[in-house]
Amino acid sequence: MVCTANDLHGWKDFPKGLRILLLERDSTSASEIRAKLEAMDYHVSTFYDENEALSEISNRLEVFHVAIVEVSTSSRQCGFKFLENAKDLPTIMTSDNQCLSTMMKCIALGAVEFLCKPLSEDKLRNIWQHVVHKAFNAGASALSESLKPVKESVESIVQLQTDNGRHDSRISIDLENISRSSDNDREQSAGSDKYPAPSTPQLKQGARLLDDGDCQEHTNCSNEKESGEHEGESKSVETSSENLNEGTQPQKPERGLIKQEEDFGANGSNGESKVSPNPHDRRPLSSTDGNVTSSNKAVVLSDTCENKATRKKLKVEWTTELHKKFVQAVEQLGVDQAIPSRVLELMKVEGLTRHNVASHLQKYRLHKRQMMPREADQRWQNHRDSVRLKRPIMAYPPHHYNHGLPPPPVYPMWGQTGSQTTNPQFWGPPGYTWWRPTESWHWNPFPGVHVDAWGCPVLPATQAPYLSYTQHMAGFHINGKSPDYRYSMPPSSFEHYPADEVVDKVVKEAISKPWLPLPLGLKPPSTDSVLAELSRQGISPMPHCSKGSKPR
DNA sequence: GTTGGAATAT
DNA sequence: AATATTCCAA
Numbered sequence: 001m002v003c004t005a006n007d008l009h010g011w012k013d014f015p016k017g018l019r020i021l022l023l024e025r026d027s028t029s030a031s032e033i034r035a036k037l038e039a040m041d042y043h044v045s046t047f048y049d050e051n052e053a054l055s056e057i058s059n060r061l062e063v064f065h066v067a068i069v070e071v072s073t074s075s076r077q078c079g080f081k082f083l084e085n086a087k088d089l090p091t092i093m094t095s096d097n098q099c100l101s102t103m104m105k106c107i108a109l110g111a112v113e114f115l116c117k118p119l120s121e122d123k124l125r126n127i128w129q130h131v132v133h134k135a136f137n138a139g140a141s142a143l144s145e146s147l148k149p150v151k152e153s154v155e156s157i158v159q160l161q162t163d164n165g166r167h168d169s170r171i172s173i174d175l176e177n178i179s180r181s182s183d184n185d186r187e188q189s190a191g192s193d194k195y196p197a198p199s200t201p202q203l204k205q206g207a208r209l210l211d212d213g214d215c216q217e218h219t220n221c222s223n224e225k226e227s228g229e230h231e232g233e234s235k236s237v238e239t240s241s242e243n244l245n246e247g248t249q250p251q252k253p254e255r256g257l258i259k260q261e262e263d264f265g266a267n268g269s270n271g272e273s274k275v276s277p278n279p280h281d282r283r284p285l286s287s288t289d290g291n292v293t294s295s296n297k298a299v300v301l302s303d304t305c306e307n308k309a310t311r312k313k314l315k316v317e318w319t320t321e322l323h324k325k326f327v328q329a330v331e332q333l334g335v336d337q338a339i340p341s342r343v344l345e346l347m348k349v350e351g352l353t354r355h356n357v358a359s360h361l362q363k364y365r366l367h368k369r370q371m372m373p374r375e376a377d378q379r380w381q382n383h384r385d386s387v388r389l390k391r392p393i394m395a396y397p398p399h400h401y402n403h404g405l406p407p408p409p410v411y412p413m414w415g416q417t418g419s420q421t422t423n424p425q426f427w428g429p430p431g432y433t434w435w436r437p438t439e440s441w442h443w444n445p446f447p448g449v450h451v452d453a454w455g456c457p458v459l460p461a462t463q464a465p466y467l468s469y470t471q472h473m474a475g476f477h478i479n480g481k482s483p484d485y486r487y488s489m490p491p492s493s494f495e496h497y498p499a500d501e502v503v504d505k506v507v508k509e510a511i512s513k514p515w516l517p518l519p520l521g522l523k524p525p526s527t528d529s530v531l532a533e534l535s536r537q538g539i540s541p542m543p544h545c546s547k548g549s550k551p552r
Numbered sequence: 553g554t555t556g557g558a559a560t561a562t
Numbered sequence: 563a564a565t566a567t568t569c570c571a572a
Binding site for chain 2: 358361362
């Protein structure tokens with residue numbers, strides 16, 4: 001009956017099957033004890049000789065979980081030798097002699113308990129506790145092979161209990177249920193104080209993490225304020241078909257969306273969770289979606305409470321789909337009017353907070369601006385309040401581009417970071433891509449003004465390729481040249497606004513406020529062209545302004 | 553007190 | 563780098 005670790009792994013009906021080494025000189029007594037133990041489905045190996053027993057365990061002929069050793073009253077030496085040499089084995093000493101010194105000696109020598117004879121069933125029933133105690137309190141290195149399976153099985157049991165019923169799942173309770181007779185402990189003399197042992201620190205730690213209410217509270221806390229803001233509207237509005245189905249659980253939509261990231265590391269408190277839209281809606285959008293889907297490991301909350309408990313905060317994972325909704329909302333509002341609360345409103349994503357949106361919006365704008373030269377950004381900022389543009393309309397060449405500064409480097413597309421939640425089109429609307437003006441690009445956005453003067457191509461094709469996708473979408477690509485739609489999403493998916501009107505606005509703005517930097521896509525007219533235009537309108541040029549450079 | 557947004561923290 | 567949190571002005 002050699003017991004291997006595998007046999008014991010997944011020890012479902014622990015402590016049944018516990019293997020007990022019984023060292024008892026008196027065969028009658030041994031039989032009685034054995035019978036009682038076996039009635040509890042313990043496996044008993046009886047030894048009448050101390051050395052035999054020691055030999056057995058030293059040779060590892062059989063794996064024992066606990067030993068019950070009789071201290072002979074006649075021979076003082078009997079039993080102690082075993083006790084001293086079987087440190088790894090939880091050893092219960094027993095004797096019909098209740099001499100205090102003997103009991104103390106046993107305990108001092110490492111016995112886990114001293115039981116007075118006769119050994120009743122009650123006394124024997126719970127001896128498994130010592131096994132558990134040892135299994136959990138022995139250092140990993142000191143843990144004997146025979147106890148490892150015990151530990152694992154107990155952990156398994158505890159885990160099962162905690163998964164099924166979280167609120168009352170303290171390990172001590174569970175183990176009490178197993179024993180069903182913890183009151184017997186009081187009968188035990190010397191070692192009764194050990195019985196709290198099974199509630200080991202490790203287990204308590206785990207058990208404490210099981211407070212579901214706390215988890216829930218936390219979830220609510222982080223969102224309650226914001227959720228309240230738009231609860232009324234979000235609960236009744238259904239999201240687009242592909243999108244979030246939080247509506248199915250209006251109360252705590254995020255519960256099913258929490259992505260757990262455990263961290264039981266050294267500090268043991270870095271676990272973080274992520275709130276994300278329904279994982280199902282994270283379907284590929286483009287060829288770059290490998291990244292996205294690979295990140296799609298959001299756990300459909302299986303109530304592993306340790307996770308909840310260890311998490312510190314909820315993190316919104318801006319998946320492609322979520323970002324898409326975000327962008328849609330922003331586009332709908334217009335960049336300059338896209339404020340967190342409105343975006344949140346339009347997104348109709350339950351669980352999402354204004355803070356979440358604000359943070360994302362911040363990043364969104366940041367990314368957007370990073371694509372533009374600084375001056376252009378300023379320009380854009382200045383225009384934000386005055387021009388009702390749905391987005392920065394003009395591509396912004398560097399303000400000093402005409403002064404000979406080198407063109408900025410090719411700006412990577414937002415989100416092109418290889419991040420799991422981003423892809424090349426993450427920040428830009430679908431269809432957005434580099435735009436490389438061509439030589440044939442001509443633009444005459446302002447009637448009455450020569451194209452040469454106002455509407456020169458931003459840059460030669462070999463230079464700066466930054467015209468906003470807006471222009472792109474607006475059909476500013478000239479001569480029927482199609483923009484390089486790197487992505488399959490049709491531009492109309494997100495972009496529909498009157499391009500000409502917008503262009504006019506921008507140009508008028510630029511003209512009416514000449515002190516401001518020109519918007520992207522515009523460059524100052526050359527002196528010659530200005531003079532020519534003046535001349536064409538019958539205005540005589542000033543004498544001293546007859547010359548000028550002609551950047552082109 | 554709420555909000556938006558930048559700054560800062562994690 | 564991404565997201566959350568904090569701070570502050572409106």
